[in-house]
Amino acid sequence: xxxxxxxxxxxxxxxxxxxxxxxxxxxxxxxxxxxxxxxxxxxxxxxxxxxxxxxxxxxxxxxxxxxxxxxxxxxxxxxxxxxxxxxxxxxxxxxxxxxxxxxxxxxxxxxxxxxxxxxxxxxxxxxxxxxxxxxxxxxxxxxxxxxxxxxxxxxxxxxxxxxxxxxxxxxxxxxxxxxxxxxxxxxxxxxxxxxxxxxxxxxxxxxxxxxxxxxxxxxxxxxxxxxxxxxxxxxxxxxxxxxxxxxxxxxxxxxxxxxxxxxxxxxxxxxxxxxxxxxxxxxxxxxxxxxxxxxxxxxxxxxxxxxxxxxxxxxxxxxxxxxxxxxxxxxxxxxxxxxxxxxxxxxxxxxxxxxxxxxxxxxxxxxxxxxxxxxxxxxxxxxxxxxxxxxxxxxxxxxxxxxxxxxxxxxxxxxxxxxxxxxxxxxxx
Ligand code: GDP
Ligand code: IMO
Ligand code: MG
Numbered sequence: 001x002x003x004x005x006x007x008x009x010x011x012x013x014x015x016x017x018x019x020x021x022x023x024x025x026x027x028x029x030x031x032x033x034x035x036x037x038x039x040x041x042x043x044x045x046x047x048x049x050x051x052x053x054x055x056x057x058x059x060x061x062x063x064x065x066x067x068x069x070x071x072x073x074x075x076x077x078x079x080x081x082x083x084x085x086x087x088x089x090x091x092x093x094x095x096x097x098x099x100x101x102x103x104x105x106x107x108x109x110x111x112x113x114x115x116x117x118x119x120x121x122x123x124x125x126x127x128x129x130x131x132x133x134x135x136x137x138x139x140x141x142x143x144x145x146x147x148x149x150x151x152x153x154x155x156x157x158x159x160x161x162x163x164x165x166x167x168x169x170x171x172x173x174x175x176x177x178x179x180x181x182x183x184x185x186x187x188x189x190x191x192x193x194x195x196x197x198x199x200x201x202x203x204x205x206x207x208x209x210x211x212x213x214x215x216x217x218x219x220x221x222x223x224x225x226x227x228x229x230x231x232x233x234x235x236x237x238x239x240x241x242x243x244x245x246x247x248x249x250x251x252x253x254x255x256x257x258x259x260x261x262x263x264x265x266x267x268x269x270x271x272x273x274x275x276x277x278x279x280x281x282x283x284x285x286x287x288x289x290x291x292x293x294x295x296x297x298x299x300x301x302x303x304x305x306x307x308x309x310x311x312x313x314x315x316x317x318x319x320x321x322x323x324x325x326x327x328x329x330x331x332x333x334x335x336x337x338x339x340x341x342x343x344x345x346x347x348x349x350x351x352x353x354x355x356x357x358x359x360x361x362x363x364x365x366x367x368x369x370x371x372x373x374x375x376x377x378x379x380x381x382x383x384x385x386x387x388x389x390x391x392x393x394x395x396x397x398x399x400x401x402x403x404x405x406x407x408x409x410x411x412x413x414x415x416x417x418x419x420x421x422x423x424x425x426x427x428x429x
Contacts, residue, residue, distance in 0.1 A: 011226030020044020033061030036252030074252020103151030129275025206254020227319030238277025
């Protein structure tokens with residue numbers, strides 16, 4: 001371990017593990033919080049002082065006055081969303097943190113949202129179930145080198161440059177999807193109006209982050225989505241369009257990987273998935289329905305019901321490898337109260353063969369049958385628990401079993417959505 005005070009918080013399943021809650025929890029003793037990937041496809045709910053707050057693109061440290069919150073270069077950003085979200089935060093909390101945005105972040109433009117919808121429609125029953133926030137198309141344009149970066153808006157000939165891009169998009173999208181995009185002047189004017197509102201927040205954030213780390217400041221890198229939605233390592237093609245694993249922290253923040261000290265994987269005490277794709281531990285029965293209701297498993301912003309299943313240690317061990325996770329933080333443990341038994345998937349059965357690693361193709365993944373180990377459940381309400389010792393024995397055993405099967409330590413657990421319903425077992429930061 002190096003001496004830098006940095007912590008990465010990433011999702012180790014299919015998103016919605018409670019990364020926002022855990023980031024907010026650690027933000028109380030952090031100087032800088034950085035989002036390094038994704039866009040407003042993320043949705044985090046953060047509860048404190050009897051109030052519920054939601055963020056999509058602004059880092060979850062924003063509810064702490066002394067925290068500098070950074071949207072890094074690896075993110076794709078919808079300026080209208082940033083303006084609206086920040087306005088809402090300012091209205092709902094008195095002591096909000098500072099916001100900085102990378103001049104290298106790529107813009108999500110109105111036509112990206114139209115393309116997202118058109119591409120999903122064109123896929124018919126093979127659709128991914130995207131959030132329709134234009135995330136995939138914005139990353140496509142980034143890779144195709146026809147994207148617009150936030151810093152571009154400050155250059156004198158931006159209008160001409162953007163006009164060329166817009167004109168190309170207009171023709172291409174008409175031919176490809178028969179889409180009429182908004183006229184240039186409207187898109188350009190909206191962009192400039194929003195840019196004027198946020199321009200004093202725009203800097204070279206990589207430079208800022210490195211300087212903060214070198215000064216000994218505590219810097220937390222907040223993941224969006226989860227390991228199984230990573231474009232390289234997730235259940236492709238049912239993934240998002242960015243690397244949401246910890247491996248993208250350096251690229252998505254503009255710093256070297258040598259500054260990364262510790263990687264924390266947030267994991268639900270069970271699994272959920274929004275959108276399509278293989279899900280071997282899915283519970284299509286009353287146990288799953290009960291977990292969905294108790295865990296309020298409906299999208300924080302979209303309200304989409306989430307698919308629910310047992311925890312999947314095959315996928316988790318894979319996430320631990322692909323994200324280099326040092327320790328796990330278990331969330332929503334309280335939701336499992338009241339079950340006679342709890343299962344952990346330890347292997348898959350594929351074509352009559354037991355496997356312990358993730359297959360690469362979606363065709364194979366969809367054929368995997370989950371094989372389980374079982375452990376007794378508990379009936380007690382644990383939402384008021386403040387230490388490991390106070391947990392029922394069965395809950396202690398469940399945590400220990402996860403540690404044993406995944407071969408990493410569990411350094412904390414969460415027993416309710418509120419900031420205070422968080423138990424830290426070991427110093428991580
Ligand atoms: P994120 O995207 O990873 O930040 O997660 P979301 O915010 O989308 O989804 C997690 C949901 O679980 C939110 O509604 C949280 O308020 C809630 N939550 C987080 N931790 C706990 C917990 O320990 N228990 C319960 N019951 N809810 C929790
Ligand atoms: P947080 O940060 C859960 C899923 C979508 C879809 C796929 C691709 O809240 O954990 P996209 O719009 O990114 O092109 O959609 O990825 N997805 C998420 N699922 N939590 C998220 O974020 C997600 N972000 C994207 O449902 O299946
Ligand atoms: Mg979420």
